[in-house]
Amino acid sequence: MNAPQILKDSEDRMEKATDVFRNDLKGLRTGRASPQMLDALRVDNYGTMSPIRDVASVTCPDAATIVIKPYTADSLKEIEKAIRASDLGLAPNNDGKVIRLTMPAMSGDQRKKIVAQLKKSAEAAKVSCRNIRRDGNKHFEDAEKAKTMTEDDRDKGKTKMQDLLKAYEGKIDEIANKKEKEVMEQ
Incomplete structure (x- = not known):
């Protein structure tokens, strides 16, 4: 060379x-909601570990909330389980159709x-x-x-x-x- x-x-x-x-x-928490925070999260999707973006749409309607809307209803429980198992320190709020994550003040x-x-x-x-x-x-x-x-x-x-x-x-x-x-x- x-x-x-x-x-x-x-x-x-x-x-x-x-x-x-x-x-x-x-993926670092900054006190502000960001869809990129969930990029490292993997969800069990019919036996395959998939990125969350492959199984749901992730949006931030405001600076303190992340809304996850699964493409299929079956994925809801798996997404919730993955969030609880992660080290993000966020509590998912599941209303049966979407999951809301509220960013607590740091x-x-x-x-x-x-x-x-x-x-x-x-x-x-x-x-x-x-x-x-x-x-x-x-x-x-x-x-x-x-x-x-x-x-x-x-x-x-x-x-x-x-x-x-x-x-x-x-x-x-x-x-x-x-x-x-x-x-x-x-």
Whole structure:
């Protein structure tokens, strides 16, 4: 692999790590109702574990309520069971046709726990990017040992790799800070 290929591959992998982090944040409770909170929820649908969006429509009529309307009446009990089993801390209100989830106000302590979880997730994303940098630097080392790259090109590549890492760590911090503000908002 030449230097541009190594850098492009590393950048693609860092972008994927950042996307995984963004998707993890969608499931975090922020005190505001959001259909994305239920994205990770799996429901038993005739013996197959399916995402909730495959078995019901999920809407938010206001900032404190999520309404789940199953496509078939049979799914109602399974959706309710999945919500109760999840770690969302929400009590489903089943009226026979739809399930309503009311977002309780979050205490300061709950907000701090969520922020701690957020920071842990951000650090995991940064570690993934650092591992990608390590792999990229190894490719530069191997190319230099195989005499397909000069020492200067290897060093320039490693410098560019470090700059790429800093850019992605900055993106991750920016995303985390934005989400932290959203969580801590009262």
